[in-house]
Amino acid sequence: MTQLTAGSCYGLHNAAPEDTSLFEASHILQVLSVKSVNSPNSNVDRYRIIVSDGEHFIQAMLATQLNSLVKEGNIKKNTIVNVTKMTCNFVQDKRLLIILEFEAVEQANNKIGNPITLTPEQSKEAADTPTASTSVQQTPAPKPSAPVSAPVQQKQVSAPHGNRGSIFPIEGLSPYQNNWTIKARVTQKSDLRKYANAKGDGQLFNVTLMDETGEIRGTAFNAVAVELYDKFQEGKVYYVSRARVNIAKKQFSHLSNEYELGFDNKTEIEECFDTTNLPVVKYNFIQLSKLDELVKDSTCDVLAVIKNVGPTEEITSKATSRKVSKRDLTIVDMSGFSVRMTLWGKQAEEFNSPEAVIAFKSVKVGDFGGRTLSVFSSSTMAINPDIQEAHMLKGWYEESGKTTDYQAHANTGGGGGGTGGTGFQRSQIRSLRDVKDSQVGYPDSGQNEFFSTRATIVFMKPDSLWYTACVHCNKKVNDGSNGWHCEKCNKTEPVPKYRFIMSMACSDWSDQAWLQGFNEVGELVFGMTADKLHDIKEQDEGEFASIVQQATCETYNFLCRARTDDYNGQQRVRYGISRIAPLNYKEEAHALLENLRSPWGQTAV
Structure with missing residues (x-):
């Protein structure tokens, strides 16, 4: 009991x-x-x-x-x-x-x-x-006159030298605290690199710190970066205190923490030699077969075997115009899928671990030619980690994985049948009325954030189909006296690039909903780039209106993500398009035929 x-x-x-x-x-x-x-x-x-x-x-x-x-x-x-x-x-x-x-x-x-x-x-x-x-099965006894508490031993958990207060969990840090110390493991340290902006030249590095409650990014600049760089080593545990807790700049970090640390000349770093209660890296692995369920540009953890190691290549970055090394790996797991994993920079140049089991943490999900993965600055990888899942995967690969025929994720432009490589599930189609009635996306609903639906575009706002973007980084730019200036790149260009940002009223047999989509959605719906459609609008308003009208009344399969946000103090649910695919009528007909041949179809009459 x-x-x-x-x-x-x-x-x-x-x-x-x-x-x-x-x-x-x-x-x-x-x-x-x-x-x-x-x-x-x-x-x-x-x-x-x-x-x-x-x-x-x-x-x-x-x-x-x-x-x-x-x-x-x-x-x-x-x-x-x-x-x-x-x-x-x-x-x-x-x-x-x-x-x-x-x-x-x-x-x-x-x-x-x-x-x-x-x-x-x-x-x-x-x-x-x-x-x-x-x-559990009986009502409690009457409350005693004096509350009962568990015996407590007074044990002070202090930071080094005992003058920095108690050890704080990373998840508990906020800008409102001053006297804190964290005990954290360095899971990633960047190179000490140079930068240049309107304020001048400088150098910086960043580290990812982890304890049992979460992760946080720390950054040091200029003289502080030079002083602290050698004090951090990947894999070691440190006491860190007297750093600034700032709002995280999400454009530079993919960690889930709302805050980040800024190291300055008062920051104290001390290596922890205590061998008890050390934080260990925690993973939330997803099988390669389920990558279709994730949104493009999201992050995930995967555990996989290196099936093939490609050669090192040198490419020129579109964002910085600098040359960078890259290497593509083919990784596989027990789900029977293979995926391309891209390494960059030194990791690409120094990698030499064929057929190793690697735990990748916080890698980026892409959809170029199907589902792909890539590492970036906050990603980490552990080669042959000493964890149970890795030993099981290695044993499976040695026994049967080497001879398995693996399946790759299909291109995202596939049709509407099955998953079609789009994440869309025909068997899981939900009507818009059902989505709303089930309160998908509401904080307390307990429903999955993602849903598949089939709907028809009935209206688009023609005056807000695109935004002006930086030609280097795609961030929004504004027209200034000297041209279109990008705050992120600190560059000014004579003309911007136009990118779609769609808001479409879509209907099915049950209801109507506003769906939001970005550039890939617009290019599929109109069959052209936003730059081309903008030029048409500038030259011939009538032709532009005709193109917009022709794009309506078309039916698509959607994989959508429902999310709650606040608008003027009130909560509302927004539906974002993660994937979109036109109907493949041949596949739809085959699916209907299979339904008729199924026990459901045979007994329906």
């Missing part, structure tokens, strides 16, 4: 951040609520959870590495969980509990007991009584 650990909520509510023996003890609790608390400007899923011990309930945040338990439905309302690791932080004098490790024990049908909230004014009372229990 599973029992709740009575007194846990009271003890956790009143514990100091250094009470690690309590935060690392086992607490059997019941989940009363799980709610998404994403901010409008964040791409990171965050969940607030309310847990109860049958007597009281408290709030906590889930570490992001636990998000999959919520998304997969393992943790939901009334689930009994075993919390084995937590941490405590204070943000603007408010207590913040973060759950680092827990697992589902069983799913209860109803709330256990009649738990009440704990107010900040309640003081901690000493209690030497052993921890009580509350039955």
Whole structure:
């Protein structure tokens, strides 16, 4: 019979951040609520959870590495969980509990007991009584006159020299804190490279730091970069303190953290020689066969065997006009798929590990000629990592993987049948009314963000089909006195490049919805580039209107991503087009024929 650990909520509510023996003890609790608390400007899923011990309930945040338990439905309302690791932080004098490790024990049908909230004014009372229990199947015993808490050993977790405060989790860092120290492993360090902008020349480097709660990027410039560069080594663990916590510049980093660190001349770096409780790299591997389910330019972790190593090539970057080395690898896994993985720079030049098992972390998903992957500055790769999944993959490859015939992801321009290489699933087509009624994309819906649908374009806004883009980086540019200036590239060009940004009203038999798409969508819908359509509009408004009208009333298969954002203080769901494909009527006819031949078709009459 599973029992709740009575007194846990009271003890956790009143514990100091250094009470690690309590935060690392086992607490059997019941989940009363799980709610998404994403901010409008964040791409990171965050969940607030309310847990109860049958007597009281408290709030906590889930570490992001636990998000999959919520998304997969393992943790939901009334689930009994075993919390084995937590941490405590204070943000603007408010207590913040973060759950680092827990697992589902069983799913209860109803709330256990009649738990009440704990107010900040309640003081901690000493209690030497052993921890009580509350039955899952029975109502709890009457509340004792003095709250019961788990025994706590006062153990200070200090940074080096004991003068920097307690160790903070990376996930708990924010610009509102001053006295903090993190204990983190360096998973990636860039080269010390030079840059030039309107303010002058300089040099910089960045590192990716990781602990058990998450990752954060740190950057140093000029003299500070020279001083700190040799102090960081990939794979080692350091105490880091007295750095600035800034809002992350997402154009330079693909990490999910909303913040980043800025190192200055006050920043302190000290290598950690303690061999206990060291952070290890955590992966969230996805099979190569499921890459079609991911959005272009998103990031993922994959574990694969190097099937083939291509030669090193030298290309000229369109963005910087500099020459850079690249090398293409062919990687495979047990799903039976092969994918092209591209390495750049020194990694491309120095790579020499044929048939090795490699764990790639935070690699970029592309769709050039089918699904592809590539590394960038924040990506890491571990060759033959000592993890169970890698040993299993190596054994499979040696036994049968070398002779397996692998399947590649089809080109994204495929038809509408099956997946067609587009991520579209005919068997999973949903009507627009069903999507809206199911509240796909709402924070509390628990539904998958992605859905497949078939709809017809009924209207497009002709006055907002494109935007003016930088010819080097595709960022939006504005017309100035001297030409079209790009803030990112710090370059001015006489003319911009036009790129599609579409907002289309689409309908099916059930409802209508506005779908948003970008350049690839527009080029497929109009059969031409945005530059060409813009030129037509400038030369002949009548021909332009005719082209727009001809593009309407066409039906497509869509793979869409639903996402909630805030607009004028109100939440709304936006539907973005991840993939679009015209109907392939031959495949559609074959699919209908197969339905008629199936048991459903034979019994329908």
